[in-house]
Amino acid sequence: MRSVRPSDRHMGFSATHSIGRLAVYTFQRFWRACSAVMLTLILCYWLYGGVLIFILLLIALGGAFYNYQDMLLYYPEQPESARVFVQTPNTVGLPYQNVYLNTEDGVRINGYFIIQAADRIRNAPTFLYFHGNAGNIGHRLHNAQALYSLCGANVLLLEYRGYGKSEGTPSEAGMRLDAQAALEYLLNRCDIDINQIIIFGRSLGGAVAIDLVSNPIYMSKVFAMIVENTFTSIPLMATQIVSGMERLPMICFRNQFLNVNKIHRVRVPALFLSGLADQLIPPNMMTELFQMCGARLKLLERFETGTHNGTWQCAGYYEAINRFLGHVRHNPSNTSLSDDIV
Known part of the structure; x- marks a missing residue:
């Protein structure tokens, strides 16, 4: 380091x-x-x-x-210090590499690659982690720490353009390129198992994850997808907040993130983590995405007390992730699970 x-x-x-x-x-x-x-x-x-x-x-x-x-x-400056100060993984006892990637359109973005010990790194799954619409990757360290210790995973925390120490300005098209650059980075590493790359996204990050995994170029290079408390689309979210927005034509929405139109193309095993106490994104949107997902092996885990940003702290959260990954490892043909909804 x-x-x-x-x-x-x-x-x-x-x-x-x-x-x-x-x-x-x-x-x-x-x-x-x-x-x-x-x-x-x-x-x-x-x-x-x-x-x-x-x-x-x-x-x-x-x-x-x-x-x-x-x-x-997009809230890259929430809190106000989020573009100036980004907490590093070593402050919570995690070994890491500070990486900078160049996207296809020439934007330099930052990330923390949290790595397992030398004797475990090659056999461990690797999470490519896409966070929500506010703050920076330093605010997700405790979640990453649990994925590292309880799931035995390597974790690449990606900072979108315009967030933290990454250059550029946030946009839907830009985040797509950020995600692709991060996955390409992992696929070109020779010290990890590139057959165990898991795409993880929370809230807005779930939309970034779905876009990446639904891309035919990348879907065969991904082991599994996990999304948490994400939405069906920005236009549909707008109708939940402001009455009458459904009358606006689609062209009026600068950012669309049409997960509802992409999720059927997701073929890799998929886990949907839904907090039923989410007061920002209606939990029924997660149910709809789960039902429309094209994966043969898919699972929806619900957490009664899970809030929008706090579901990862619910009891049984990491057990659900490990149980899902166990299903994937023991079902190489991606056959359906017997109980899809928990």
């Missing part, structure tokens, strides 16, 4: 601080420009009326709404 000098940390902080200020300045300039245009159009309409001014005003309002959606979905 590479040691980091204090001077390197200071330089990294300074660079991050400068980039952050530049990003905020650019956004503020853009927002002021949009606001000025809308105010001008409102004034023109009030003074002169006219169909053309009204149409231009609607277009301006629609454009502002379209671009504002990213701020409603």
Whole structure:
């Protein structure tokens, strides 16, 4: 594991601080420009009326709404220090490698590869971990620690573009490339069993996982998929939050994450972990994804007290994962489980 000098940390902080200020300045300039245009159009309409001014005003309002959606979905700066400070695995006693990957479109993204001891790394399963829409990979270390110790797994915690120490700006298309780069990285390692790669995703990360595993290029390279408290699609989630959103055409949604249209293409063994006390994403969405999943070997585990971000702390959570992986190992032909819903 590479040691980091204090001077390197200071330089990294300074660079991050400068980039952050530049990003905020650019956004503020853009927002002021949009606001000025809308105010001008409102004034023109009030003074002169006219169909053309009204149409231009609607277009301006629609454009502002379209671009504002990213701020409603992605929270890389929650908490405020999330882009500056990312806790490292050694602080919770985990051996790791700090890795940087280059995506297909040239964005440099960060990750922590938590590895088992030398005598176990080659036989251990490897989790490719996609987190939710807020915070950074440092906030998932205790979950990764349990996967490491209770499931005997290697864990690659991936930081999406625009999060933590990764470059770029979050987007649906960008996250797809981030996930592909991470899987390619694991497939090119010679010290792990590439036949035991498990794609894991929670909340928004579940959508990233489903997109990756449903891709024909990668589905044959994945051992299994595990998703937790994820949704059917962003448009359907919007209708749960705001009445009338179902009337909007699909083109109005900047981010769509259409899991409901992709899940039938998932053929690898799949585990769905559903917290029934989830007050953000309706648990029935997980049930629907499970029922529509194209895998022959699939399992839905429900946790009565599982909240959106706290299901991983429920009793029996890691036992469910180990039980599922045991089913996969003992059913190489991916035959169906006798009891699909638990």
